[in-house]
Amino acid sequence: xxxxxxxxxxxxxxxxxxxxxxxxxDHKIVAIDSPIGLTGVEHTVVDMQGQIVTPGFIDQHxxxxxxxxKSGYFSITxxxxxxxxxxxxxxxxxxxLGTDGITKELTTLYAKCKGLEQYGLGxxxxxxxxxxxxxxxxxxxxxDMLFIDKVIGCKVAISDERSSFPTEHELLxxxxxxxxxxxxxxxxxxxxxHLGALESRMELLLRIxxxxxxxxxxxxxxxxxxxxxxxxxxxxFGKMGGSIDISTGGTKYDEPYKxxxxxLEMGVPIGKMTFSSDGNAGLSRKDPETGxxxxxxxxxHLNLGEVRKLxxxxxLPVEQAILPVTSNPAxxxxxxxxxxIRPGYDADSLFSTILSGCGE
Numbered sequence: 001x002x003x004x005x006x007x008x009x010x011x012x013x014x015x016x017x018x019x020x021x022x023x024x025x026d027h028k029i030v031a032i033d034s035p036i037g038l039t040g041v042e043h044t045v046v047d048m049q050g051q052i053v054t055p056g057f058i059d060q061h062x063x064x065x066x067x068x069x070k071s072g073y074f075s076i077t078x079x080x081x082x083x084x085x086x087x088x089x090x091x092x093x094x095x096x097l098g099t100d101g102i103t104k105e106l107t108t109l110y111a112k113c114k115g116l117e118q119y120g121l122g123x124x125x126x127x128x129x130x131x132x133x134x135x136x137x138x139x140x141x142x143x144d145m146l147f148i149d150k151v152i153g154c155k156v157a158i159s160d161e162r163s164s165f166p167t168e169h170e171l172l173x174x175x176x177x178x179x180x181x182x183x184x185x186x187x188x189x190x191x192x193x194h195l196g197a198l199e200s201r202m203e204l205l206l207r208i209x210x211x212x213x214x215x216x217x218x219x220x221x222x223x224x225x226x227x228x229x230x231x232x233x234x235x236x237f238g239k240m241g242g243s244i245d246i247s248t249g250g251t252k253y254d255e256p257y258k259x260x261x262x263x264l265e266m267g268v269p270i271g272k273m274t275f276s277s278d279g280n281a282g283l284s285r286k287d288p289e290t291g292x293x294x295x296x297x298x299x300x301h302l303n304l305g306e307v308r309k310l311x312x313x314x315x316l317p318v319e320q321a322i323l324p325v326t327s328n329p330a331x332x333x334x335x336x337x338x339x340x341i342r343p344g345y346d347a348d349s350l351f352s353t354i355l356s357g358c359g360e
Contacts, residue, residue, distance in 0.1 A: 002026055003043035005036055006349075009053040013341040014326045016319045019050065024347040027120075031343055054322050055339050056091025056122075056348035058329040059303060061192070061222055061245065061276035064095035064123070065104060065112050068282020068297070076103070077280045077297040079112065082119045088301035089325075090277075091348035092122030092338050096155045096192065098281060099162045101129030106137050113150045122338060122348060125150045126192050130157035131164040134174065141174065145181025145189060152333055153178050153190035153220070158204055160196025168204050172215075175208070179218050188334025190220040197251070201230045202237065209240055216242045220332055222276065225252045225259040238268035243332040246324070248306050249278045249298035256302075257309040260324065274332055275303045275324040 004024045011017040011032070021036035022029060066077040085093060095113055097104050109125050116123035127144040128134035134154060136144045144151045154174055157163035166174075175191050182189020195202055202221055209216050216237075222245040224234035231253070234244040244263070248256045256275060263273050279300035284293050303325050310321035330339025337345045 003038065003041060005038065005043060005045045006053065007035070007045055007047050008050055009048040010050050011341065012052065012054045012319050012322060014055060014319050014322050014339075016317070022053070022341065022347075022349075027347050029341060029343055029345050029347050032341065052318070053341070053349050054318075055326040055341050056350050057089045057303060057325040058092040058094075058122075058333075058335065058339055059085070059090045059277050059279065059300070059325070060094040060274060060329040060333050061247070061278050062093045062095055062300070063098060063278070063280040064093060064116070065108050066280055066297075067098040067100065067104070068295070069100050069103065071282070071284060071293075071295055075282050075284075075295045076100075077282050080280050080300065082116060082121060084300050085116075085121060088304045089350040090300065090303070091350065092124075092335065094124045094126065094152070094192075094333055096126040097129035098194075099130050099157075101131060101135045104129075106135065110137070110148065110150055122335075122346065123150065124152045124333070124335070126153045126155040127151050128154050128156065130155070130160070130162060130194065132156060132166040132170050132174070141177035142181040145178065145187055146185050152187050152335070153182075153192055155192050155194070157194035157196065159198040159200045159202065160194060161198065163194075163196060166204075168207060171204060172208060172212075175215050175218050179215070182218070182334065188217075190218055190333060192220040192222060195221055195223045195226060195230060197226055197230075201227075202233045206233060206237060209237060209242060213240065216240060221245065223247045223250065223278070225254070225256055226250075228253045231259060231262070235263055235266045235268055238263060238272045239266075241272070243272050243274060243328070244268070245274045245276050245332070247278045248275050248302035250281060250283060255306075255309070257306045257314060260306070260310065261314055270320060270323055271328055271331070273324055274329045275306055276329070277301075277303050
């Protein structure tokens with residue numbers, strides 16, 4: 001048994017708690033008070049000296065075993081390394097496949113999740129990839145959720161030229177599978193839906209949400225900031241009670257923090273918007289001087305940058321600015337014991353070196 005007390009922390013849990021002590025036992029939060037003292041038992045004390053402590057960031061859309069390949073084998077991106085995540089405050093990830101469900105295997109994705117977990121990070125995965133019918137480890141999406149500990153939902157793509165153009169009924173069947181798998185396994189279950197740039201946008205998801213409002217918590221649209229028209233549809237979904245995910249990497253019509261603020265202005269509840277990096281996705285751009293197309297992987301640190309901008313540029317208080325990377329994705333992905341600093345929750349906290357100056 002290892003006991004640690006973090007003393008004099010400026011705590012955002014994510015709600016502002018002020019200067020507090022946090023007692024941690026074997027990677028779990030045991031108590032929060034001021035002060036906390038222990039006698040007669042061996043323990044470690046770390047004096048935070050008023051530095052900010054928040055929940056560890058959750059990145060709910062990361063290609064942890066690499067992605068890409070859309071421009072040839074050489075454009076396939078590499079695996080994520082744990083240090084890359086920790087350096088930008090990310091302590092929990094949800095890994096997934098993208099367009100490639102052939103050279104990238106779900107079993108490899110599972111092994112990577114277990115490896116990150118052994119390193120001390122939280123790691124979960126979505127079954128399948130862009131296409132319908134879904135690709136699974138067992139016989140179905142529901143069975144993957146029931147019998148594979150790391151599987152918390154399913155991935156699919158719509159409104160993208162690389163998608164398999166699923167119908168409304170096919171999406172409903174997938175939602176049914178994640179719903180049933182989530183009920184029995186206690187995981188919740190989400191259909192995480194990649195949105196491309198086609199004019200159909202997210203109309204399929206909106207039709208389902210309007211007809212079956214009880215299914216909204218199981219629908220998780222991502223890349224909603226790709227175009228202004230797409231985000232306007234996402235606003236409608238958010239105001240219906242759905243969670244919408246703004247990618248900080250990849251294609252976007254405006255800076256993600258500004259897209260987030262626009263959602264707030266239009267009435268989307270602050271608890272219904274998330275940031276995710278799309279980290280390690282294969283990206284390309286044309287060099288303006290040479291005209292040569294350059295291939296690179298989507299960075300992992302941009303969520304942190306957008307949180308900082310929400311505080312420093314937009315003037316949001318820290319307790320609101322961290323919601324899209326802490327409690328909001330935890331709620332969307334139904335991750336128990338993540339996203340908050342409370343007794344019984346996992347003690348994956350990050351310190352003021354990540355948000356230095358943001359509380360001033």
